[in-house]
Amino acid sequence: MRIENLYTLIHAPVLSEKTMRIAEKSNQYAFKVDKRSTKIEIKQAIEKAFDVKVDAVRTVNIQGKVKRTKNQLGKRSDFKKAYVTLAAGQSINITEMQ
Secondary structure (H helix, E strand, O other), X not given: OOHHHHHHHEEEEOOOHHHHHHHHHHOEEEEEEOOOOOHXXXXXXXXXXXXXXXXXXXXXXXXXXXXXXXXXXXXXXXXXXXXXXXXXXXXXXXXXXX
């Protein structure tokens, strides 16, 4: 896979109370990734982008919610979230990424 494609797999870090807690506790970070990406591609992209060693990758497909405004129904887009576990002693400063 080409390096340009690896960088387009990662869309954004997921910053929430839950993800910050698991980052401190178990050295895991959450990212929104391309829906068609595989765990191997995500691992390669994270390792190249942040120069870290990745131990494991878990993925979750999130279905978009149906939301209602006054007279109309709308649907948020679906996305894929990847939980990346780093090797011991490795870290990523994701608050500076945005």
